[in-house]
Amino acid sequence: xxQPVRAVLFDLHDTLVGVPADDLVARRRxxxxxxxxxxxxxxxxxxxxxxxxxxxSLYPDGNPEMLDYSVAHRFGIATRQLTGRExxxxxxxxxVDAYIGVWIELLVPLPGTTEALDTLGRRYRLGLVTDFGDAxxxxxxxxxxxxxxxxxxxxxxxxxxxAKPHPSMFARALEGLGLSPSEIxxxxxxxxxxxxxxxxxxxxxxxxxxAGRYPDFRGERIADLRGLEVLLDR
Numbered sequence: 001x002x003q004p005v006r007a008v009l010f011d012l013h014d015t016l017v018g019v020p021a022d023d024l025v026a027r028r029r030x031x032x033x034x035x036x037x038x039x040x041x042x043x044x045x046x047x048x049x050x051x052x053x054x055x056x057s058l059y060p061d062g063n064p065e066m067l068d069y070s071v072a073h074r075f076g077i078a079t080r081q082l083t084g085r086e087x088x089x090x091x092x093x094x095x096v097d098a099y100i101g102v103w104i105e106l107l108v109p110l111p112g113t114t115e116a117l118d119t120l121g122r123r124y125r126l127g128l129v130t131d132f133g134d135a136x137x138x139x140x141x142x143x144x145x146x147x148x149x150x151x152x153x154x155x156x157x158x159x160x161x162x163a164k165p166h167p168s169m170f171a172r173a174l175e176g177l178g179l180s181p182s183e184i185x186x187x188x189x190x191x192x193x194x195x196x197x198x199x200x201x202x203x204x205x206x207x208x209x210x211a212g213r214y215p216d217f218r219g220e221r222i223a224d225l226r227g228l229e230v231l232l233d234r
Contacts, residue, residue, distance in 0.1 A: 015208045018110050038091050066165070096134055100140065128151040153172070170200075181203045186198035
C-alpha cells in the first residue's frame, strides 16, 4: 500500500522564485568593482576572462562528478590569477555579496507561492533542495521573498559539495526529514536535476512548469504551486 505523503521538497529557482533573465555581466561588474576598489585591478575584461578560466578549471567537461564549489572559492582562483597574489577572505566575501546582490535583484516572485506554502505548511513538512554557490545567498533570497523559516531541512549544493542530480543532495534531505523516500515528493523545474534526480532517490517527482517549456512531459506537473495540494489529494 502506498504511504501517505508527509513532506514536500522544493527546488528554489524557477520553482519558488522566477528567473526571467540573467545578467552575468552586471553580476561580474559588481564583484569587479569591489576588487578594483581594493587592489586597483581595473581591467574588467581581464577579470571576466579569469573568472571564465576559474569556472572551467572547477567544472571541466560538464562536471561529470557533479562537484560544486562556492563562488568565493572561484573568485579566489580568478583574483589570484589576475593580481598575482592572494586576496583576503573579507574582500572575497564582499565580492560575493555584491555578485549575489545583483542576482537577487533579478529575481521575481512566482504567483501564488506564498499562498500555496501557507496551505501546504499546515499539512506537510517542507524542505528545500537547491543548487547554489553561496549558502548565505540562499537565505537572503528566502528572506527577501518572505520564505524564511518555512523549510527544514535546507539542502544547498555548495554545503554538500555536489549538485543535483547527485544522490547525496537528496540523501541529505532524507536524513534531515527522517522519512522514507515514499513519504516525500520533490517539486522542481529541471527534468534532469529535479525529476530524474528525485526519481533515482526513490522520491516522487513533480515538474514545476510555470513557463510551459515542457508540453510533451508525461509525468506529474503543475504550472502554479497553488495546484500542488489538489494534485497531492488525488
